[in-house]
Amino acid sequence: MPYPIKVEVINFGDELLVGIRDNAHLTYLGEQLARYGLPIHRARIITDDLDEIKKAFTDAWAHSDVVITTGGLGPTADDMTRESIAEALGAELVFDPSIEEAIQARFKVMGRSMAAHHLKQCYRFKDGIVLPNDRGTAPGLSYRAGGKWLIMLPGPTHELQPMFEKTVLAMLQSAGVLTEEEAYLQIRTCGSGESTVEQVLQPLIERYPSVAVAFCVHYGIVDVRLSSRGGSMTSAELKLIGQEARELVGDDFVCFGHCSLAKVVFHELRALDRTLAVAESCTGGALADTFTNISGASKVFAGGVVCYTNDVKMDILGVPECLLDQHGAVSSECAVALASGVAEKFSTDYGLSITGFAGPGGGDEANPVGTIHLGYHSPVGVWCKTVRYTGGRLDVKARAVHAALDWMRRKLKKYKMEEMLCCGGKD
Amino acid sequence: MPYPIKVEVINFGDELLVGIRDNAHLTYLGEQLARYGLPIHRARIITDDLDEIKKAFTDAWAHSDVVITTGGLGPTADDMTRESIAEALGAELVFDPSIEEAIQARFKVMGRSMAAHHLKQCYRFKDGIVLPNDRGTAPGLSYRAGGKWLIMLPGPTHELQPMFEKTVLAMLQSAGVLTEEEAYLQIRTCGSGESTVEQVLQPLIERYPSVAVAFCVHYGIVDVRLSSRGGSMTSAELKLIGQEARELVGDDFVCFGHCSLAKVVFHELRALDRTLAVAESCTGGALADTFTNISGASKVFAGGVVCYTNDVKMDILGVPECLLDQHGAVSSECAVALASGVAEKFSTDYGLSITGFAGPGGGDEANPVGTIHLGYHSPVGVWCKTVRYTGGRLDVKARAVHAALDWMRRKLKKYKMEEMLCCGGKD
Numbered sequence: 075m076p077y078p079i080k081v082e083v084i085n086f087g088d089e090l091l092v093g094i095r096d097n098a099h100l101t102y103l104g105e106q107l108a109r110y111g112l113p114i115h116r117a118r119i120i121t122d123d124l125d126e127i128k129k130a131f132t133d134a135w136a137h138s139d140v141v142i143t144t145g146g147l148g149p150t151a152d153d154m155t156r157e158s159i160a161e162a163l164g165a166e167l168v169f170d171p172s173i174e175e176a177i178q179a180r181f182k183v184m185g186r187s188m189a190a191h192h193l194k195q196c197y198r199f200k201d202g203i204v205l206p207n208d209r210g211t212a213p214g215l216s217y218r219a220g221g222k223w224l225i226m227l228p229g230p231t232h233e234l235q236p237m238f239e240k241t242v243l244a245m246l247q248s249a250g251v252l253t254e255e256e257a258y259l260q261i262r263t264c265g266s267g268e269s270t271v272e273q274v275l276q277p278l279i280e281r282y283p284s285v286a287v288a289f290c291v292h293y294g295i296v297d298v299r300l301s302s303r304g305g306s307m308t309s310a311e312l313k314l315i316g317q318e319a320r321e322l323v324g325d326d327f328v329c330f331g332h333c334s335l336a337k338v339v340f341h342e343l344r345a346l347d348r349t350l351a352v353a354e355s356c357t358g359g360a361l362a363d364t365f366t367n368i369s370g371a372s373k374v375f376a377g378g379v380v381c382y383t384n385d386v387k388m389d390i391l392g393v394p395e396c397l398l399d400q401h402g403a404v405s406s407e408c409a410v411a412l413a414s415g416v417a418e419k420f421s422t423d424y425g426l427s428i429t430g431f432a433g434p435g436g437g438d439e440a441n442p443v444g445t446i447h448l449g450y451h452s453p454v455g456v457w458c459k460t461v462r463y464t465g466g467r468l469d470v471k472a473r474a475v476h477a478a479l480d481w482m483r484r485k486l487k488k489y490k491m492e493e494m495l496c497c498g499g500k501d
Numbered sequence: 502m503p504y505p506i507k508v509e510v511i512n513f514g515d516e517l518l519v520g521i522r523d524n525a526h527l528t529y530l531g532e533q534l535a536r537y538g539l540p541i542h543r544a545r546i547i548t549d550d551l552d553e554i555k556k557a558f559t560d561a562w563a564h565s566d567v568v569i570t571t572g573g574l575g576p577t578a579d580d581m582t583r584e585s586i587a588e589a590l591g592a593e594l595v596f597d598p599s600i601e602e603a604i605q606a607r608f609k610v611m612g613r614s615m616a617a618h619h620l621k622q623c624y625r626f627k628d629g630i631v632l633p634n635d636r637g638t639a640p641g642l643s644y645r646a647g648g649k650w651l652i653m654l655p656g657p658t659h660e661l662q663p664m665f666e667k668t669v670l671a672m673l674q675s676a677g678v679l680t681e682e683e684a685y686l687q688i689r690t691c692g693s694g695e696s697t698v699e700q701v702l703q704p705l706i707e708r709y710p711s712v713a714v715a716f717c718v719h720y721g722i723v724d725v726r727l728s729s730r731g732g733s734m735t736s737a738e739l740k741l742i743g744q745e746a747r748e749l750v751g752d753d754f755v756c757f758g759h760c761s762l763a764k765v766v767f768h769e770l771r772a773l774d775r776t777l778a779v780a781e782s783c784t785g786g787a788l789a790d791t792f793t794n795i796s797g798a799s800k801v802f803a804g805g806v807v808c809y810t811n812d813v814k815m816d817i818l819g820v821p822e823c824l825l826d827q828h829g830a831v832s833s834e835c836a837v838a839l840a841s842g843v844a845e846k847f848s849t850d851y852g853l854s855i856t857g858f859a860g861p862g863g864g865d866e867a868n869p870v871g872t873i874h875l876g877y878h879s880p881v882g883v884w885c886k887t888v889r890y891t892g893g894r895l896d897v898k899a900r901a902v903h904a905a906l907d908w909m910r911r912k913l914k915k916y917k918m919e920e921m922l923c924c925g926g927k928d
Contacts, residue, residue, distance in 0.1 A: 088540070088715075089717055089718075090527070090528075090531070090544075091531050091535075091540060091541040091542075091543075091544060092531045092532065092534075092535035092540050092541070092717070093528050093529065093530070093531035093532020093533070093535060093536075094528075094531075094532075094717040094719060094724070095528070095719060096523040096524065096525060096528050097523065097524050097527065097528075098523060100517070100518075100524065100546065101517075101520050101521075101522065101523050101524075102520065103520070104517070104518050104519045104520035104521075105519065105520020105521075106520070107519075108518075108519035108520060109520075113518060113519050113548075114518040114519070114546075114548075115518075115548060115553075116518075116545065116546070116547060116548065116553070116557070117517075117518060117545065117546040118543065118544065118545045118546075119527065119541075119543070119544040119545075120543060121540075121541075121542060121543065126542075126543070130543070231893075231896075232891075232892050232893050232896060288515075290516055290519070290521040292521060292522060297521070351813075352807075354786075356793075357790075357793070358790055358792065358793020358794075358798070358804075359781075359786035359787065359788070359789030359790035359791075359792075359793060359805065359807070360786065360790045360793075361786070362785055362786030362789075362807040363784075363785055363786035363787045363790050364786075365785065365786075366783075366784070366785020366786060366787075366807070366809065366859075366898075367785075367894070367895060367898075369860075369861055369862060369894055370862065371785070371809070372809050372810065375809055376809055376810045376812070376813055377785075377806065377807040377808045377809040377810065377813045377817075378786065378806070378807040379804065379805070379806055379807075379817075380779075380786070380789040380793070380804040380805040380806075380807075381804045382793065382798070382799050382802055382803055382804040383799065383803045383804065385803070385847075385848065386778075386803055386804045386847055389846070389847075389848070390804075390806075390817065390846060390847070419816070419817060420813055420816075420817070421812065421816070432793075433796075434796055435796060435797065464659075465659050466659055467794070467796060468794060469658075469659065471793075471794075
């Protein structure tokens with residue numbers, strides 16, 4: 075294949091064009107491919123129209139080296155993508171009895187029988203191969219011709235992702251299209267803005283002109299991706315430079331790689347063998363939700379309280395009424411009382427709390443909309459912190475969750491020795 | 502403009518191609534445009550490369566009637582989209598002092614002074630107009646030539662969305678590109694699969710061949726969109742057919758339009774002047790999060806407990822230990838105890854609970870991974886229900902949240918009279 079290899083993604087599905095669903099396939103494939111050295115060059119989203127499918131595919135096939143499609147492999151009459159693309163390629167589709175067997179077997183397990191319309195899913199390119207689907211009926215398809223490569227993946231996320239990770243990744247790696255090792259070194263940071271992180275890393279950027287540096291920002295997290303321009307550097311050399319970068323960003327360093335802030339906190343607590351509970355007002359469950367997205371979270375995470383009223387703060391979490399009268403529910407004092415209250419009531423070692431005005435309503439002069447107070451209760455002390463964000467209700471919720479997790483991560487790191495030695499906790 | 506008008510969206514931004522961020526702009530614009538009669542015909546996501554930008558734009562301008570771009574209007578050296586597109590169009594950019602004034606004024610409010618690099622944001626197409634940006638520095642741009650229309654929108658969501666709703670929508674409506682009224686009638690249903698809903702509506706589909714019917718599915722919700730083929734029907738006629746459709750889908754009917762299940766429940770409770778609290782095990786805060794995404798939720802929603810351990814279920818929500826011993830935490834019995842427990846502890850009229858195995862770990866023969874028990878406590882009775890889903894941990898969480906909300910919506914509807922008469926509640 076030529077260098078640089080151009081990879082293009084075509085997503086089929088009207089639901090992506092009429093606002094029904096975010097294009098999660100593009101996000102997923104983009105992340106996976108960039109991680110192994112082949113950022114997506116271009117993507118298109120195409121309506122379910124035979125003519126459009128043919129036109130878009132023909133153009134992509136002419137201008138790109140690897141074309142990955144998603145969707146359109148279902149059993150219904152609408153799903154004619156396979157046939158349209160075969161026509162555009164001038165390639166023959168053949169019936170493959172082994173696909174029928176696999177679909178039959180799948181239906182048998184479900185205690186149902188295979189319907190006739192599934193027969194159209196049993197075709198593959200004559201000179202192509204079949205990508206097995208463990209989770210659904212439509213297999214993926216791979217076809218190579220004229221130095222180009224077509225990979226067709228099914229639409230459902232829980233079918234596409236395992237297929238990519240189990241089969242496609244290795245296939246592209248062994249063909250040298252993707253790298254075996256991760257192609258960039260990602261340093262995840264939190265606490266400073268993109269321009270500050272860039273400034274902090276400036277000496278390093280100047281010292282190593284053969285290292286390409288890219289920044290990606292999401293809700294307060296700034297990811298720095300270091301890669302070797304033209305591939306002149308080994309991954310060991312890149313790792314050394316990554317270590318230098320880590321030292322430059324200091325306490326803003328979250329992790330190498332893609333770990334979520336919640337997962338970093340989870341691992342720290344797991345290592346300490348300690349437990350956590352959370353109390354949320356304005357984030358309303360989003361913090362707990364983040365923790366419980368981690369498989370196995372229950373080893374550390376006992377749960378939390380969403381306390382949307384003062385009564386709940388008092389009755390369930392023991393916040394004193396006089397505290398609420400004096401300082402209000404959106405205050406540092408209340409944040410601390412919530413954190414300690416939830417740790418006590420849930421018998422956990424740690425408590426983390428968030429209270430504030432997510433907007434658009436609420437807020438006053440002292441605490442305008444976007445003001446968030448965080449509270450932290452640990453075996454070695456209690457703290458509070460105030461942050462302020464602009465943006466819509468959902469943005470403020472997401473930023474506040476990241477701020478709380480990042481703050482807890484820093485505290486855990488700073489007081490590591492004390493926390494390890496501390497004999498408090500689960501008694 | 503020709504009919505049908507072809508609208509194409511081009512999203513600029515490497516972060517969309519390397520898995521940093523879902524393409525929320527496409528989802529948003531797709532929803533808005535389809536709602537007003539112009540579904541997006543095609544979309545592309547383009548890397549920040551001058552040559553690619555020019556090529557993609559030239560192709561889009563040749564094949565589409567309306568081209569909407571997002572991103573690339575920032576002040577940094579990377580943001581050359583404006584210039585590349587002007588070059589591709591052969592159109593002149595001119596410095597517009599009124600843009601500079603607006604940016605200066607914005608910086609003044611923030612107590613900062615305008616940096617020199619913002620000057621490049623002060624250019625507009627010579628024969629084009631400026632779309633004011635209330636929330637950021639980069640204004641949007643509009644340019645019409647040769648029967649075609651280019652609209653360039655800024656990248657940040659909180660700038661793009663208000664600009665679209667305040668300026669672009671009206672502009673496209675008054676030019677007759679978008680309809681003044683919503684172009685389709687959406688019937689949101691929950692409870693049956695897509696093919697069942699289609700079957701139920703079959704008599705109506707056959708009786709009105711000039712009505713186009715489209716289905717959109719998301720986590721258990723099936724949206725039915727009715728529109729008039731070729732625009733031969735008035736919106737009043739469509740509404741009458743919508744009423745017929747509503748009767749056919751029966752209890753599966755959630756609402757006309759785009760209201761979330763949580764919002765439907767919220768409105769019902771608001772009308773009854775009643776309150777709700779939730780108890781969540783496997784959904785871990787996702788149910789509460791959905792409620793607290795509603796602005797003003799606190800009028801109804803008191804909060805909830807994420808009870809990830811048996812201790813929390815017992816200590817905070819009063820679930821009897823013997824019940825957990827006998828039936829386990831993933832059981833109908835526990836679901837009911839959680840719902841009643843949270844309603845009692847939070848002094849609310851209603852309690853809704855979810856317990857189950859979201860996977861990938863956990864589960865047993867009686868309750869395999871994906872088994873979810875729901876509990877409901879109301880002034881007129883308590884109920885439980887069991888559902889089962891396949892899919893990954895996050896899918897199961899999302900489906901379970903919808904299942905719980907849909908179930909509560911049905912119960913509220915069924916016992917409306919009793920609940921209105923019931924003198925229980927806030928005492």
